Amino acid sequence: MLTANLIRTKRDGGVLSEAQWRFLIEGFCSGEVADYQMSAMAMAVFFKGLTRTETADLTRCMVDSGERLPRVTDRPRVDKHSTGGLGDKVSLILAPLLACCGVDVPMISGRGLGRTGGTLDKLEAIPGYQTKITTDQSSRVLREVGCFIVGATETIAPADRRLYGLRDVTGTVESIGLITASILSKKLAASLDALVMDVKVGSAGFMPNLESASELAESLKEVGAEAGLPTIPVLTDMDQPLGRAIGNAIEVNESLDVLAGGGPKEVRDLTLRLSAEVLVETRMATDIANAEATLADALDSGGAKERFEKMVHEQGGTLSGHLPLGEQKDYVAYQDGWVQSIDCPAIGDAIITMGGGRRTVADVVDPCVGIDLHVRIGDRVERGQPLWTVYESQTKCPPIDPVVLSETEVSPRPLILE
Known part of the structure; x- marks a missing residue:
């Protein structure tokens, strides 16, 4: 196989086989397929799209480019992912909140894409916070805290980590197939039992309308199910920022407010709903109302904030109140x-x-x-x-x-x- 020929095939609207995708991904990781070639392929995919089978094949190849995280406790393993939007700091609140409710949250997150902020960039606003830690270190944090938030490393979906960076700066973010493969490759590598997907709809996210967002939701649900990962899509409004804060340190500050039982109502409400979905899916709660009541108690009691502070400490960060702003x-x-x-x-x-x-x-x-x-x-x-x-x-x-x-x-x- 020749990389240029595969790019031409996709450019002209053709369908690549799993073997061809594996050739591309393995070559990309080894350096035999250059960044500029993978950028060209991403642009071809952006314009011509991927079939559902291609998306599933690409996802598997990206998972197989690295290792899977080991299970270190007998607690259910759950996670949440957002397609991204202005002011979306839910991950910072959700991970420690769910950890208070008897589940593990091994969260592999990303950096900013286009106009939307990245969870890792926000956490790195905290002095000393390490988003790159070894598998042994993350396993220890998960056992002791119940959650961690890290970036995709050289060993966890490394193909996605490299492609993610290229998409951000080449105008190829808004592709349903690439978004699906990127999200699910990281989540499958985390050995999850359930995943809730916050699919943003509107001008502050990547899906501008309900039609495209619904298409992405179906893609995530179907590819996730095929891979053995129950995926629950929730479509939420992103025609305005979520909460008040947009930025990095400022969003950490707003997250601390929500973790302490305050903060903007819409941030709290969305966090509770997304968290409740995975508690019900893993049978840790009987229904959404029961789950939300349990989760609200963890916020209002300060338990979730303490869990967040412990996670920050275990990942090298120093946090003493709100972070300074400009x-x-x-x-x-x-x-x-x-x-x-x-x-x-x-x-x-x-x-x-x-x-x-x-x-x-x-x-x-x-x-x-x-x-x-x-x-x-x-x-x-x-x-x-x-x-x-x-x-x-x-x-x-x-x-x-x-x-x-x-x-x-x-x-x-x-x-x-x-």
């Missing part, structure tokens, strides 16, 4: 009205411009920059009321006006769509 600048409403919409692309681009995201794989993220959005769609505002706050560091925030006001009343948006 220079603060407040922006206020210029008229009375209702919040009609939020310009999410403008917010995401502003974060990247200030250094809170990446333009290239090698870019270093500035954790101190961020935006605090004080309103949500449907809120009533008055002239002079603060709408958003910018936290700047080395690079100033470009001019943005992300909050669009209406003179007539606007209805709030539902958080959970399907």
Whole structure:
């Protein structure tokens, strides 16, 4: 097989066999298939798509590029993954929260893709936090804490780790087949018993409408089932950021608020629902209402926050309260009205411009920059009321006006769509 021929086949809308995908993935990991060739293949897939069989084949090849995590306790192993969106810090809360409820959460996460922030970038805002640890170290943390959050290493789905970085900087993120293979390869390598998928729908995520999000949800559910991993998709609104905080350190701070029983209601509600789904799937709870009540107790009692702090400590981090942010600048409403919409692309681009995201794989993220959005769609505002706050560091925030006001009343948006 020749790599160029396989690229041509996919470019022209052809279907590759499992043997051909295995040739590409093994060659990519060994260096025989160059980054620029895999970037070209990713672009061909972006435009021509993958069949469900191709997606399953690619997923298996990416899992087989590394090792699977060992089971170290007899507790059920569960996880959650989000397709990504502005202000989505649920993973930071969900992992320690579920660990309080008798399940293990071996979470393998990623960095920012495009405008959406990455869980690893957020956690690395905590001084000393190590997202790269050995399998023996992660197994020890899982036994003692019940959860860990790490990145894909050279031994865990290494093909995905390398391809993930290329997709981020080549405009090939929004591919249903590649998203499915990327997510499930990491989750299958974690030897899970159940996975809940938060599929974001709207301008602040990768799936712009319900139709494309539903297609991704079905892909994840079917490929997961074929691989023996029960996968529960939940479609949620992402036409506005989740919560108030958008950035890295600022999202850690908001997560700490939620873990302490406070924080924005929508962040708490979504975390409870996603967590409840896997507790029911693993029979650790009888129904969603019972599961949410148990989980709410773990938040309100401070147990989840203590578990998060223990995880941070075991992974080398030092956390003593909220993290420092950049220079603060407040922006206020210029008229009375209702919040009609939020310009999410403008917010995401502003974060990247200030250094809170990446333009290239090698870019270093500035954790101190961020935006605090004080309103949500449907809120009533008055002239002079603060709408958003910018936290700047080395690079100033470009001019943005992300909050669009209406003179007539606007209805709030539902958080959970399907």
